[in-house]
Amino acid sequence: MSGKEDLWNEIPSHAWISLARSGMEKISLDQCFLKGCDNQDIKLLLPLEKEEIENDDKHIKIISIECKKCSGIFKLKFETIKKVARPINSNNDEDALSMGIVYAMDEDDNNLGHIGYF
Numbered sequence: 442m443s444g445k446e447d448l449w450n451e452i453p454s455h456a457w458i459s460l461a462r463s464g465m466e467k468i469s470l471d472q473c474f475l476k477g478c479d480n481q482d483i484k485l486l487l488p489l490e491k492e493e494i495e496n497d498d499k500h501i502k503i504i505s506i507e508c509k510k511c512s513g514i515f516k517l518k519f520e521t522i523k524k525v526a527r528p529i530n531s532n533n534d535e536d537a538l539s540m541g542i543v544y545a546m547d548e549d550d551n552n553l554g555h556i557g558y559f
């Protein structure tokens with residue numbers, strides 16, 4: 442299977458993790474999210490394909506990436522909420538601007554967890 446390097450243009454280089462009391466922390470998306478793999482070398486990651494789903498209130502983009510280090514495939518799922526509202530329990534303007542959420546999934550679409558915001 443040949444990769445599609447230009448899919449990197451579709452992937453933000455970073456996401457933001459919300460820390461309870463100390464603001465936001467930046468995390469690189471140029472890494473393998475599969476369990477037991479510590480690959481953080483973008484040269485060992487190969488984007489394979491993109492899938493997009495559009496509905497009334499969400500735009501979902503899923504990009505499959507092959508890791509050359511563990512030979513696994515994972516997916517980054519970018520979910521953008523179209524109607525952005527500030528959470529009812531928050532007075533923080535930053536929360537209202539958190540429009541996109543990124544998740545990691547394995548090859549079989551099992552959720553590996555919420556990574557952060559983009």
Ligand SMILES: [Zn+2]
Binds near residue numbers: 474475478479513
């Ligand atoms: Zn890996």
